[in-house]
Amino acid sequence: MKKSTDHFKDENLAFFGKVNASISHELKNIMAIISETAGLLGDMADxxxxxxxxxxxxxxxYTGSIIEEIQRGFKTIKQMNRFSHSVDTPIAEVNLVEILDLVINLIGYLSFAGKxxxxNCNCDASTAIVKTCPFILQTIVYNALVSNYKNVGPGVETTISICSQDKLVWRIIFSDIQQENNHNFPDDITKDMADSIGVKIVFNENRLELDVPVSIETVTKI
Structure with missing residues (x-):
């Protein structure tokens, strides 16, 4: 039986914690660099x-380094706020490009992540709007990239494009993500999450495709 989006509260909480842990680690690194550089400035003052x-x-x-890290910190906090507010509305109209941009930024805080x-695949990015559960869609995209980087390594570079299939479906395409390198994706939980919002996960030759319905309301409830 198809599970509703409300079914994944524990999984959503675990994902929220995992992502925030990687963000806090990034902020810790930023603070460490600022602290070390401030110490050097203190030595110069002495x-x-x-x-x-x-x-x-x-x-x-030294001052340039501190300014650079402060700007990096502001950018990190901005991404943290974007991610935190993605749970505000369980079902919402969202721009797929913005979802992908956020996930790419979040993935960048992982030590093993590639680029x-x-x-843009011949479409107006402003029109790539879907009504879905933003948090679950982010989880699926995040898990896909994490699985690939864990299996292939940080040297890989992934191109993500968006194409309109028809008036009912948008397709997200991940280049160079092969099924033979991603035996653990999608796992059962990710499959159930995708099913709950009508997302189809397909490996097509050397790429991964996610078909996202324009509206979750078009998804047939079983």
């Missing part, structure tokens, strides 16, 4: 008090 000359280039480098980018 040297100045005993009338030792300060190297202007070193001072410029991924979105390639």
């Amino acid at each position: 040297m100045a008090t005993i009338k030792n000359p300060i190297d202007p280039e070193s001072l410029k480098s 991924a980018h979105i390639h």
Whole structure:
């Protein structure tokens, strides 16, 4: 029997915690770099008090490093906020490009992740709107990329494109994700999640395809 989106509360909570753990680890790394650089600036200040000359280039480098890490921190927090608010509305109209952009950013906080980018497949990105459960769709896309990077390694680069199949379905295509390298995807939970929002997961030669219905309301309930 097809499960409803409400069935996955435990799985959603686990995914939420896992992603936030990777984000907090990223923020911890940022704070560590800022702390270390601030310590070096403190050493320079101590040297100045005993009338030792300060190297202007070193001072410029240290302050630049701190500014860079602060900007990185703001960007990370922005992604964290985007992810956190994706649970605000269980069913909502969302832009697929924005969903993919968020997941790509979240994946980037994993040490084993490779590169991924979105390639617009001859369609207006602003029209790639679907009514679905954003959090479950994010989970499916995230799990697909994680499975591939774990099995293939961080050196792989994945191109993600979006195509309109018809008035009822959008297709998300992941290049170079082969079924032979992803025996654990989709697992049973991911299959059930996909089924709950009408997403079809298909491996087609050397790529993975996710068919996403324009509206979850068109999904037949069994």
